[in-house]
Amino acid sequence: MSRRRQKATPTPAAGFRVFPFTALVGQEEMKLGLLLNVIDPGVGGLLILGEKGTGKSTAVRALAALLPHLPVVKGCPFRCDPAGDLLCSACQEKAARTRRLPVATQPMQVVELPLGVTEDRLVGTLDVEHALMRGEKRFEPGLLAAANRNFLYVDEVNLLEDHIVDLLLDAAAMGRNIVEREGISFVHPARFILVGTMNPEEGELRPQLLDRFGLAVRVHALPDKAQRLEILRRRAAYDAHPEDFLRQWQPEEERLKHRLLLARELVPAVAVSDAILEMVVDLTTRLSLDGHRPEIVTLKGARALAAFRGQAAVTPAEVREVFPLAVNHRLKRLPFQEVAEARRQLEAVMEEFFPPAGASRSGVFAP
């Protein structure tokens, strides 16, 4: 298989036509994973496991285009949040000088990390031109800077060099990028929604790194003929008359956008009972999972889903939907275990906790 072509980085969402998110057919789990991350970024990113051509990058792009523009400090290359608690070194100085930081708005973007990326392009480096021409030190921001408050899309994360993945996930975990190299000493915020993809057949990711992704979903080409036909139909309609197609889907997109914004606002108000907490702890204990991340992610995800549905409290239904996403990539605990065994274990536990009472699984967009 050939190396991926490099897509433009970053992709501006505004001014470009992007296929509407709501018009995507199927892949409900992937959509759910993305939406939960948008509602509560504390969920900690999404890893998409599966083959190519299943609409992964389209979905991320579509979702970014749908989201409202962000308020940023005007002219800041790190897109610092004027109301945020963490500013870059430059904005901190500016904030100390002037009382109020100038504000502008920017659309949310999808920043891609190409496979061959080097350390200095990722974390940033000495501005070569400035150094040679002026003899002064200046920090040239890297991809982590561009990714701040955006989506960071890492295609085939398992094929990245190991130390690059370390740096990436380190920054993701801390929410900022500390640079101490090449005569540069700089800190800037690096909070992004990390979306990684990998084809498990092409090599594994260390368990410690898998664990850093909040949620994981498996995607497959849709088995249903009717759905496949629908994809072709919509794609053809979009390609023939994009403007018309977008107009047609505009109301749906607006509706989703408002639901997302509302959900974000509601998240802190959603109640989580002790019974739910205990259920989650029981679930992870039963699967003997390491650390606390699976529990925390399940709860945050379930709460985000409840908020999305406009519920005042998390119910077992949300836990049931989110839990598999939170543990998909954490199941395999020994290198020689087969994924199928681990999944069987998960299924057994799920059946025990949520006996199939004829209740069919609801889609993401169900109220």
Place this chain on the structure above:
Amino acid sequence: MTFTGFVSQGQAKLALILALLDPGLGGVVLMGEKGSGKSTLARLSQHLLPPHTPFIEVPLNLTLEALLGSLDFAAALKTGRPVAEPGLLSRAHGGVLLVDDIHLMPPELLSLIVSAQEQGRVMVAREGIQCQHSARFCVVATLTPEEGSLSPHVLDRLGLGVHMDRLGLRERLHLLRRHLLTPERPDPRGDRLLAARLLRVREALPRVTLPETTRDYLLAACLAARVSGHRAELALERAARAYAAWRGASFVLPAHVDRVLPLVLTHRQRLPAVPPPPEDGTRERPGDSAPSKPRPPQPAGNLEPTHSPPEGNPGALGAGAPEDRILPAGEPFAVRRLAWRRDRLERRTAGRRTVTRHAGTGGHYVRSTPKKPGQDVALDATLRAAAPWQVLRGRRDRVIIRDSDLRYKERERRMGHLVLFVVDCSGSMGARKRITATKGAILSLLRDCYQKRDQVALIVFRRTQAEVVLPPTASVELASRRLRDLPVGGRTPLAAGLLAAYRLCLQVRRREPTRRLLLVLVSDGRANQGLSGLPVWEELRRLAALIREMPLVDVLVVDTEDKSQPLRTDLARELAAALDAPCLTLEDLRAEQLTAWVQARLAGGRPTAPAGRGQAGLPAGQ
């Protein structure tokens, strides 16, 4: 989140407090599995410092120049003379240096950090800068044992070590509640109070005295734990003093020593406390009830099987069971050295001593070098080299760079060999005292590896688990001592041993992708303890397949079964076939043959059947 609000982890918190109380203690390393909160807690310790105290985080993208300090080229360009710029180490002076994921740090930079901490200063002699800065700081480090380990040398220099606790149900619920609070509104008062107490206690610290009796008690504890070197004693003394001060005592009591003992020993002691082997060597040892010191919770680098049967004993490799015996190692044979000398020559011609690999653009940029004309120019270092000359060269606006200024990036790509011994120490090995001969053979191999400056590592498995008793090291001293003292007894968790070896290989591979590994599995193959509930041999076959597929890893199986017995199973041979590895029986295992084979492998040659001696052509020399 706040330090005081952090759920549970009393040991880790105490360790952090003591380390901050007395920076001379040598810092603290927090160890724990992924997601156990060690990095969070380490960062929270910042709240305990007085305002404006340096709290310097060491990022993984660090370069040597950034750590030590270098020439400030912008200032040098302006002034026309070399201006020094402080590095991280001196910036951390008087405060804390946080090294998150210390196991991912390049070893070269790591040893600079620990030696600066120990000396309290950093010396810079590079790029026209010659100076010395004070660098008294407290290292706070985090380590994920399953992801990598540190050399005992570095670990020993870190004063305290502690494993993060596994939380109970109530604590877990509490922790989850806390995580759901958004936006979080931490109450900083608790931390402020704690910080204030820390300041007070720090002043009181010099007034705490250590009675002679307590000192004796302290030394006895160290002796009983058989830690090597005196750092542990010094750390224990300081830690006990700090703890006494923290408790408001004026004298250090044995109880204070007991309280901090696990913090000092956890990361230093790898072997169970056992008395030295008796002269005849084969006498049964009735456990070690004599040294009654509290055992550290878990030795570092411990690979506990995930589905270990619930028979309880967490440190199952530790001494204490009546069936444990320590058998002496057979004496190494004299011929071996000749064999290795011959190989050494081959090795030189093969040019294996190179530190770095082809100057590719991959790898981590660790330092710059004026040598090695390659493609990868280090601009920062080049500018620093050029800066002081700009006035002389008549610079107007552009910086004038000459060929002699060019510096190149040196990336971390080490070469070298690692011989990884995976030794079966189950009961079946000791039954025929075969382990004695085996130990002797391994010992001589170790010695030769050391002469060759190969690294060695030692994994043993018995009872329910495998343990990395010696992470990759060049210290043959340590390796042979560990080997000599290995107790034998219990079941045969062969899968755990292979898994530990596999993981260690992965770790090494990650840090040093070009490293060649030789895995020497010493066992009778009578596996009877599984890991996951699968049939034991199914597990072994899968593990063998994983190991077989690893590049640059050679395997040798040494079958220790007594072939004169009527009940021979040849299971080790079967395993060797699964591993696609040659198998030597113990009868074959005349030490010179084993070494000859290993040597052939290391030289990159074809494994000659272990046939004859006489290959040792060259005189022994010195």
